[in-house]
Amino acid sequence: MADKHPDLTSAKLADASIHRGPGGETHQIAGKDTPVLTTRQGVPVSDDQNSLKLGSRGPTLMEDFHFREKIFHFDHERIPERVVHARGFGVHGFFEPYESLADVTAADLFQRPGEKTPVFVRFSTVAGNKGSADLARDVRGFAVKFYTKQGNWDLVGNNIPVFFIQDAIKFPDLIHAAKQEPDRGFPQAQTAHDNFWDFISLMPESINMALWIMSDRTIPRSFRFMEGFGVHTFRLINADGKSTYVKFHWKPKLGMQSVVWNEALKLNGADPDFHRRDLWDAIQAGDYPEWELGLQLFDDAFADEFEFDILDATKIIPEERVPIRRVGRLVLDRTVDNFFNETEQVAFQTGNIVPGIDFTNDPLLQGRNFSYLDTQLKRLGSPNFNDLPINAPKCPFHTFQQDGHMTLNNPRGRANYEPNSWGANGGPRETPKGFRSFPTEESGEKRRARGELFADHYSQARQFYVSQSETEQTHIKDAFVFELSKVETPEIRARVVSHLVNVDKTLAQLVADGLGMALPKAAEPARKPITDLPPSPALSIIKNAPGSFKGRKLGILVSDGADAKLLAALEAAAKRHGALVEMIAPKVGGFTASDGKLRPAKQKINGGPSVLYDAVAILLSDDGALQLQQEATARDFVADAFAHAKFIATTKEAAPLLEKAGVEPDGGVMNLGGANDAERFLELCTQLRFWEREPKVHAV
Numbered sequence: 001m002a003d004k005h006p007d008l009t010s011a012k013l014a015d016a017s018i019h020r021g022p023g024g025e026t027h028q029i030a031g032k033d034t035p036v037l038t039t040r041q042g043v044p045v046s047d048d049q050n051s052l053k054l055g056s057r058g059p060t061l062m063e064d065f066h067f068r069e070k071i072f073h074f075d076h077e078r079i080p081e082r083v084v085h086a087r088g089f090g091v092h093g094f095f096e097p098y099e100s101l102a103d104v105t106a107a108d109l110f111q112r113p114g115e116k117t118p119v120f121v122r123f124s125t126v127a128g129n130k131g132s133a134d135l136a137r138d139v140r141g142f143a144v145k146f147y148t149k150q151g152n153w154d155l156v157g158n159n160i161p162v163f164f165i166q167d168a169i170k171f172p173d174l175i176h177a178a179k180q181e182p183d184r185g186f187p188q189a190q191t192a193h194d195n196f197w198d199f200i201s202l203m204p205e206s207i208n209m210a211l212w213i214m215s216d217r218t219i220p221r222s223f224r225f226m227e228g229f230g231v232h233t234f235r236l237i238n239a240d241g242k243s244t245y246v247k248f249h250w251k252p253k254l255g256m257q258s259v260v261w262n263e264a265l266k267l268n269g270a271d272p273d274f275h276r277r278d279l280w281d282a283i284q285a286g287d288y289p290e291w292e293l294g295l296q297l298f299d300d301a302f303a304d305e306f307e308f309d310i311l312d313a314t315k316i317i318p319e320e321r322v323p324i325r326r327v328g329r330l331v332l333d334r335t336v337d338n339f340f341n342e343t344e345q346v347a348f349q350t351g352n353i354v355p356g357i358d359f360t361n362d363p364l365l366q367g368r369n370f371s372y373l374d375t376q377l378k379r380l381g382s383p384n385f386n387d388l389p390i391n392a393p394k395c396p397f398h399t400f401q402q403d404g405h406m407t408l409n410n411p412r413g414r415a416n417y418e419p420n421s422w423g424a425n426g427g428p429r430e431t432p433k434g435f436r437s438f439p440t441e442e443s444g445e446k447r448r449a450r451g452e453l454f455a456d457h458y459s460q461a462r463q464f465y466v467s468q469s470e471t472e473q474t475h476i477k478d479a480f481v482f483e484l485s486k487v488e489t490p491e492i493r494a495r496v497v498s499h500l501v502n503v504d505k506t507l508a509q510l511v512a513d514g515l516g517m518a519l520p521k522a523a524e525p526a527r528k529p530i531t532d533l534p535p536s537p538a539l540s541i542i543k544n545a546p547g548s549f550k551g552r553k554l555g556i557l558v559s560d561g562a563d564a565k566l567l568a569a570l571e572a573a574a575k576r577h578g579a580l581v582e583m584i585a586p587k588v589g590g591f592t593a594s595d596g597k598l599r600p601a602k603q604k605i606n607g608g609p610s611v612l613y614d615a616v617a618i619l620l621s622d623d624g625a626l627q628l629q630q631e632a633t634a635r636d637f638v639a640d641a642f643a644h645a646k647f648i649a650t651t652k653e654a655a656p657l658l659e660k661a662g663v664e665p666d667g668g669v670m671n672l673g674g675a676n677d678a679e680r681f682l683e684l685c686t687q688l689r690f691w692e693r694e695p696k697v698h699a700v
Contacts, residue, residue: 039065039066039069040069040073043066045066048066051064051067052064052066052067077340079344079345079379079380079381080378080379081129081130081379082375082379083175083375084126084127084175085122085124085125085126085141085143086124086125086128086129086130086132087124087125087128087129087130087131087132087134087189088122088123088124088125088141088343089122089123089124089223089275089276089279089280089343090120090121090122090123090336090342090343090346091120091121091279091283091332091334091335091336092118092119092120092121092332092333092334092335092336093118093119093120093121093288093330093331093332093333093334094116094117094118094119094330094331094333095109095116095117095119095144095146095293095328095329095330095331096114096115096116096117096328096329096331097109097110097111097112097113097114097115097327097328098113098326098327098328098329099113099327100112100113101236101327102238102239103238104236104238104242104244104246104297105236105237105238105244105356105357106237106238106239106355106356107148107150107153107236107354107355107356107357108148108149108150108354108355108356109146109148109149109153109354110327110328110356117146117147117148117149118146118147118394119144119145119146119147119330120144120145120147120342120346120390121142121143121144121145121330121332122141122143122343122346122348123140123141123142123143123223123275123279124140124141124143125138125139125140125141125189126138126139126140126141126158126178127175127178127179127189127190127191128188128189128190129188129189132188132189132272133189133268133272134267134268134271134272134273134274134275134276135219135259135264135265135267135268135272135274135275136189136190136264136268137190137191137192137213137218137219137261137264137479137483138189138190138191138213138218139158139159139160139213139218140158140159140160140218140220140223140226141156141157141158141159142157142158142159142226142228142229142250143155143156143157143348144156144157144228144250144330145346145348145352145391146354147393147394147395148354148395149395150354150355150395151352151354151393151395151397152352152354152391152393153352153353153354153357154348154349154350154352154353155230155248156348156349156350156368156372157228157229157230157231157248157250158228158229158231159217159220159226159227159228159229160209160212160213160217160218160229160231161227161229161231161247161249161316162208162209162212162231162313162314162315162316162460163209163231163313163314163364164200164203164205164206164209164314165203165205165206165313165314165364166205166312166313166314166363166364166450166454167363167364167367167450168363168364168366168367168368168370168371169367170203171364171367171371173199174199174206176195177195177196177198177199177200178191178195178196178199181193181194181195187486191213191483192482192483192485192486192487193486193487194487194488194489194492197483197484197487197492197493197496198489198492200496201492201495201496201498201499202495204457204458204499204523204525204526205314205454205457206314207457207458207461207499207500207502207503208314208315208457208458208460208461208464209314210461210496210499211461211464211465211476211503212464214475214476214479214480214483215464215468215472215475215476215479215541216258216259216260216472216475216541217258217541219258219259219260219261219264220256220257220258220259220275221257221258221259221614222257222275222278222279222551223275223278223279223289224252224254224278224279224282224289224551225252225254225255225256225257225258225551226252226256227249227250227251227252227256228249228250228291229247229248229249229250230247230248230249231313231364232247232313232350232360232362232364232365233245233246233247233310233311233360233362234246234247234248234357234358234359234360234365235357235358235359235360235438236295236297236356236357236358237355237356237357237358237436237438238356241438241439243358243438244297244298244299245297245298245299245300245302245303245310245360246295246296246297247295247296247317247322248293248294248295249293249294249295249296249324250291250292250293250294250330251291251292251294251324251326252289252290252291253289253290253291253292253329254289254290254546254548254550254551255544255545255546255547255548256541256544256545256546257541257545257546257552257614257688258541259611259644260475260644260645260694261475261478261479261482262640262643262644263611263640263644266609266611266640267611267612270607270609270611270612271612274612279332280335281580282551283332283333283334283335284335285580287551287578287580288331288332288333289331289332289551290329290330290331290332291329291330292326292327292328292329292330293326293327293328293329293330294324294325294326294327295324295325295327296317296319296322296323296324296325297322297325298310298317298322302322306321307453307456307459307530307533308453308456308459308460309451309453309454310360311360311361311362311363311451312362312451312453312454313362313364313365314457314460315460316460318463318536318538318539319536319538320534320536320537320538341388341389341390342390345380345385345388345390345391346390346391347376347379347380347385347386347388347391348372349369349372349373349376350365350368350369350372351368351369351372351373353435354435355433355434355435355436358437358438359437361440361442363450381405382404382405382406382407383401383404383405384404384405384406384407384408384409387406387407387408387409398411398427398428399411399428400415400416400417400418400427400428402416411427413425413426413427415427452527453527455526455527456526456527456529456530457499457502457525457526457527457529458499458502458503458525458529459529459530459531459533460533461503462502462503462504462529462531462533463533463534463535463536463539464536464539465503465504465507466504466535467535467536467537467538467539467540468539468540468542469540469542469543469691471542471691471694472540472541472542473507474694474695476507477507477510477511477514478514480496480500480507480511480514481510481511481514481515484496484497484511484515485514485515490517493515493517494517494520495520495523497511497512497515497517497519497520498520498521498522498523499523501519501520501521501522501523502522502523502525502529542691545687545688546686546688547686547687548577548578548686549574549577549578549579549614549615549682549685549686549688550577550578550579551578551579552579552580552614552615552685552688553579553580553581553582553612553613553614554570554574554579554580554581554582554613554614554615554616554617554682554685555581555582555584555603555608555610555612555613555615555616555617556570556581556582556583556584556616556617556618556619557584557585557605557616557617557618557619557620557628557634557637557638558583558584558585558591558593558599558601558619558620558624559585559586559591559619559620559621559623559624559625559627559628560591560592560593560621560623560624561592561593561594561620561621561622561623561624562591562593562594562619562620562621562624563593563594563619563651564593564594564595564597565594565595565674565675566619566651566672566674566675566678567593567599567619568675569675569676569677569678569679570617570619570649570678570681570682572678573678573679573681573682574682576679576682577682577685577686579614579682579685582602582603582608582612582613583599583600583601583602583603584601584602584603584604584605584608584637585601585603585604585605586604586605586624586627586628586631587601587604588601588602588603588604588607589601594621605628605631605633605634605637606631606633608637609633609636609637609640610636610637610638610640610641610644610646611640611644613641613646614646614685614688615641615646615647615648615649615685616637616638616641616646616647616648616649617648617649617650617672617681618638618648618649618650618651618654618657618658619651619654619672620651620653620654620657621653622653624653625653625654625655625656625657626656628657629656629657629660634657635657635660635661636661637661638657638658638661638663639661639662639663642661642663642669642693642697643697644689645668645689645690645691645693645694645697646668646689646690647668647669647670647681647684647685647687647689647690648663648668648669648670649669649670649671649672649677649678649681650665650669650670650671650672651671651672652671666690666692666693667690667692667693668684668690668692668693670684
């Protein structure tokens with residue numbers, strides 16, 4: 001007997017490509033293989049343009065189940081955004097160990113060299129809401145979910161190795177102070193306001209972090225060019241039950257790089273999604289970002305002799321004291337299929353660890369372990385959030401947990417409890433190979449207290465500052481002056497500077513001068529600072545510049561008549577260096593080069609400022625230079641590139657534009673006499689910035 005009710009979702013029907021308009025008219029919109037629009041129940045929809053009415057102008061009828069379902073879902077399609085780390089961007093990839101780490105850990109993902117473990121990584125800012133801009137001065141989240149064969153491990157870290165506070169009980173206060181002020185709802189995504197600095201000035205333990213956040217670490221050029229840290233001290237446990245302390249580090253293969261403050265401000269205006277777009281474009285182009293996982297491994301003997309408490313999250317262990325063992329690589333090679341399903345619904349928890357990894361008594365870590373489960377339940381609305389594909393383990397998993405909103409994995413059979421006597425049909429059972437906590441011996445009074453060494457608040461802040469290059473020290477000073485200039489209460493400014501006196505008196509004096517205030521008396525330290533800690537060169541971005549232009553972007557400002565041979569030479573040289581090239585022209589439709597060929601442009605001059613690029617070249621004809629002299633954004637293109645200490649390549653025809661922009665060529669401005677100079681310019685660009693220029697232009 002013929003089927004009188006064929007499957008309409010097959011999208012093979014003749015009318016599957018017919019679209020009905022508001023007046024009842026129809027027109028073709030797609031081929032016959034186009035899927036049929038249905039309700040969530042699979043019911044084919046005949047009209048998605050008009051709600052069901054009583055007559056063409058009558059009231060809408062309550063029986064319109066398609067309209068009701070559509071509006072119902074729309075009304076509920078937003079979930080509460082994260083309280084912190086709300087603005088994030090996630091991508092997929094894999095982790096691959098270089099060697100077996102069986103000597104220090106039984107964690108399965110570290111046992112077999114070359115075996116790939118799937119990962120999901122989410123980068124984020126901390127303070128801003130979802131709609132804030134990428135280049136706010138802020139800590140960056142660096143969270144990695146490893147889908148291992150023994151369950152999910154979440155390494156939930158930041159791009160800075162220390163934190164503001166030592167005990168999680170102060171976390172609500174920190175975030176309340178950093179977020180927009182409650183009576184006015186601003187400022188958004190920044191800490192340049194009274195509440196934040198009031199809190200910092202009254203919490204000396206935050207001073208080390210204050211130096212870090214006023215450094216260039218909080219305005220990274222790209223997610224691809226920043227380090228990541230697990231922040232806390234963890235334990236690795238091997239098969240014999242031996243414990244080794246560990247701190248986790250991510251080292252970018254492309255090296256570190258940041259922008260300058262004036263550049264960050266303009267980037268937020270030019271492209272608020274600059275970091276997101278950069279990561280997306282790199283992966284889409286097959287230029288997959290990579291990091292190496294580094295471990296700092298140490299034992300109780302080192303912990304006992306170290307000047308600071310290894311459980312104090314406001315402190316680091318300098319790499320010079322405990323060298324980093326690079327044990328594997330992280331490769332990010334796939335963007336998400338759906339931003340909401342993956343990036344928004346991913347749930348990271350510091351409490352997600354696997355056999356071979358364990359916690360320490362770091363009070364900030366202990367509090368995070370408690371807190372994260374609560375926050376995921378609040379955001380995702382059900383205790384079954386781990387059933388979401390982005391959160392679910394990729395290894396087999398079996399529990400007796402049942403029911404709750406939107407459960408997908410209720411236990412089968414009659415047994416939903418343990419122990420039971422139902423044998424093979426009784427569900428999962430314990431295994432001796434399962435997770436075991438390290439059996440530390442703990443004793444002591446029940447007290448609200450911290451270890452004695454936690455009271456040193458200034459020594460490592462000083463070490464961080466003296467480890468920076470002169471350029472970076474200037475940036476730190478300028479950042480303090482800028483942030484505190486937005487603080488309206490003089491007493492708060494004075495308290496902050498009084499702490500800086502204990503860090504470095506010269507820094508404190510420079511900040512006081514910048515604010516037009518007298519240098520206050522040093523704050524009374526809870527513990528006498530150590531003033532002779534040696535500099536740690538690893539803490540400087542500039543001192544660890546990669547010496548490569550790989551992964552960077554060269555912007556070429558062109559006009560009709562631009563030298564085609566020189567343009568081709570620059571493109572070829574950039575390709576050899578692994579850099580990307582974009583053309584910026586008076587019209588986005590393109591330009592006609594000197595060989596008569598029409599070339600496409602990526603940006604129009606008033607939409608492609610030089611802040612989008614790591615170095616720039618200016619290839620103009622005589623007529624093009626005359627035209628662009630009159631264009632304010634072209635003058636800004638040149639002036640900003642110069643002010644931001646970028647390397648600039650020019651031709652003699654571009655000289656009038658440089659003059660109009662107020663640029664006097666220096667050692668970072670190279671004249672291209674011919675195609676042979678292109679490679680020389682790209683070699684120059686491997687230095688990334690011409691920092692010698694910055695004191696002269698005061699680009700801060």
